[in-house]
Amino acid sequence: MxxxxxxxxxxxxxxxxxxxxxxxxxxxxxxxxxxxxxxxxxxxxxxxxxxxxxxxxxxxxSRGARLPPLVVDDEQAIAIALSLQTAPASVTGMGDATRRALNSIRELLPPHLSRRLATFSVEQMENAWELAPPQVDPGLVAQLSAAAQERELVRFTYRSIEVDEADGCEVLAEPHRLVVWSGRWYMVAYDQRGCSWHAYRLDRIEQPAPTGWRFAQRDVPEGDITRFVQSQPDRGDTSDTWPCWGTVLMECPVALVAKWAPGAASCEAIDERITRIRMGAWSWSALIGFLVTFDCRFTVESPPELAEAARRVMGRIDVDIPRADASASGGKPTP
Missing domain, CATH: 1.10.10.10 (Winged helix-like DNA-binding domain superfamily/Winged helix DNA-binding domain)
Known part of the structure; x- marks a missing residue:
């Protein structure tokens, strides 16, 4: 006790x-x-x-020059093992570092916990539906995280998918929080020049530089950082991975489409109820399968192969629904 x-x-x-x-x-x-x-x-x-x-x-x-052996309970030991083995693979060079960290922690644990920690071996597998997340530099993560903690303005060049890859725009931003969603790193920040909030993809941030200027804390739009990031139409992914790409007009608000669309999709609000979505998949039928999950009408803009796939999929659906009065006639539809 x-x-x-x-x-x-x-x-x-x-x-x-x-x-x-x-x-x-x-x-x-x-x-x-x-x-x-x-x-x-x-x-x-x-x-x-x-x-x-x-x-x-x-x-x-206090932090001493030499600490005694690490003391954790069984649940904490399990949490350490699982956290290190399932750490996001989107940070460059972290694979070997996480393995070394796990081995170092094992050396500090009592023998019975070290043995139990060794029993937890987890292998991560790729999801064929999700695009592999782009790699980000751990130094960039540390720099932006520190700027957010210290409320220091950061200047950087940002390459948006809406402009040519060789170009970029200079941003002076107030970093608020780093967020990881579907393996992709975002910095939620307020753009001082544009007077607007953005979720910047870290793999598209270049030449970050501290300014030494401090800023006052602001409230995140909607008061919910998760909802804000999920509602951003521009996910920041390029369209050069999937073999099949298509563009569709959906009768669904952009905030809802952006929230549930895969990481590589890009969304554009046409008006309050119509959204243009561009996304990819491993087959045209897979694209149609995703689109019908929204339970709304949609119109294929391009390419023709996607429209033909929609016709094929609908042709394979054969539903025979009995009339409502079938139960009154012994289970057989009445003529």
Whole structure:
């Protein structure tokens, strides 16, 4: 019981920078006096826990030059193993680094947890429906993440799929948050020159440079960062991977189409109820199969092969639906 509580206390100190004695006592369900004894036990084990006295005193786990062996419970060990083995493959050079990190953590664990960690071996498989996510540089991720944390303006060149690949536009943005969706990295930021919010694809950001200028916090549109990113029509993917590509006009609002369309699709709002979507798949029939999931009317703009596939698919659907009064005649439709 004492060992479990000490482990939980260590987890709390690792998860939050500072804790009051009363706060720790409330979380652990013990008295402040018991917390002080448990703190002393951690110190005896070699963990550098500092404390300040007085009404506003707090406990803090300091960073020492040498820390004792890593202490985690069984659930945390499983979480570490699964998280490292299923880490996004879209960051350049992270495959070997995650394997080395997992091996390093195993060396710090007690023998029984190290053995259990070794039993979790996960192999990731590609989904044939989804385009492989583009690679992003870990240095860029770190730079933009730090800028968002410090609220520092960033200047960069952005290559949109709406302009020629060789061109790009200069952006002065307030980075708010990094988001990963379907393996693709986005930076949600406010464009100061355009006075508008955008979800910028990290693989299309070039020559990022800090400015040293700070900005005030803003509220994300709709108050929901997930909804904002999913509603962006421009996903940022190019159309050079799938063998079959088509363009369709759908009688469905662009926000709904963009939310559920695959990562490589691009959407354009024609008006409030009509959306033009361009997307690809491994076959023309697969494209039709996706489009009918929206349960709305659509018109094929191009190419002719997609229109012909739609006619073939409809020709293969043969539904014989009994009339409503069939049950009254012994299960047979009445003439």
């Amino acid at each position: 004492i060992a479990n509580r000490t482990l939980e206390l260590l987890s709390l100190l690792q998860a939050q920078k500072e804790w009051t004695g009363d706060g720790l006592a409330e979380r652990l369900g013990v008295s402040p006096r018991t917390v002080r004894r448990d703190i002393n036990r951690l110190r005896e084990l070699g963990y550098p826990v500092t404390a300040t006295k007085g009404p506003s005193g707090y406990y803090r786990l």
